[in-house]
Amino acid sequence: MNYLPNAFDPPVWYLVMPVSGATGEVFTRKRYADMVAAKLNSDQHNALIRVEDYTFLPSAIHLMIREGALSLDLWWQPFMNAVLKDVNHLQPEEQLSWGQFTSERITDADAFEHRSYELLFLPVWKGLATDPEGYAYNSVNNKAKIDL
Template sequence: MNYLPGAFDVPLWYIVMHLKGASGILTQKRYCDVLAHRLNQDQANRLISVDDYLLLPDTLHLMVQEEALKFDVWWPAFRDQLLEELKELYLAGLKAGGASESADSLVWEPVSYELITSPEAFEHRVNEMLFLPVRKGLASDPEYYPYNSVNNKAGIDLQ
C-alpha cells in the first residue's frame, strides 16, 4: 500500500479487549448496540474516530485514531463506562431469566493496546483483524463474517 506522507502523524491505536465472565455476548445484538452507541457517541463528539473493528464472541478489536482526546485520557473512561453498561444489561437479562447471579464476574482481561507507527504495522493488524474469524472457525471467508468493519453488522460508524 502507498501512504501519504504524514499518514501516521495522528496517533492510531490498535486495542484488544477480552471480556471474561459471560461467554459469547459481544456478538449478540443488544450488546453490540451498547458498544456501537458508545463508540458512535465518542465519534460524534470528535473524541476519537474508529478506522476498523472486529467483534469476536468474547473479544473486541479496535483501530482508533485520536481526535480531541489523547488515547490515555479517552481509553480508561471508554473501557470502564462500556463495562458498566454491559454489566447493567447483562444483569437485567439475568434477572429477567429469574437468576439471582451478579454481573461482577464481567471484566476486561486481558487488555492490550499498541501505537501503530508504520504502514507495515497497520497492514499487519488490519489483516489480522480480517482473517481472525476464519482462523477461529467462525467463518469460511472473512467477507462473510458479520461483526467486522467489512460487513458492519454492529453499526459502528467508520471513518
C-alpha cells in the same frame, strides 16, 4: 497502499479488550454489539477518536482507532468502564470484568496493513466463520453500524 506523510499523526492504535467472566457470547450478541457501536459512534461524533477498523469476537473487542481530541490514555479507560457498566446492567446475573487488555501503536503502513489483515481474518482463524466476508461483526460487513 501509499500513505501521505504524517498519515499516522495523530497516532493510530490497535487495541484488544477481552472480557472475563462470560459463559457465552457477549460482543456478538446484537444487543451488546449495538451498545458498543453506539458508544464508539458517540465518541466519534464528539471527535474524541476515529474508528479505522474493528472486529468483535464473542468475548473481545478488537479496534484500530485514531486519536482525536483525547489521547488514548484519556479515552480508553472511560470507554471501557462505560461499556462494562452497560453490559453488566443488561446482564446482572453475570458480572463481567475486563481481562488483560493491550495496545500497540501503529507507526507505519506495513503495521497498519498487518493489523487490518489480522482483524479481517481473526473470525476465520478462531473458527467463527469460513470467510471474513461472512462474519457480521467486522469492518467488512459492519452489522454493528459503526461510522467508518
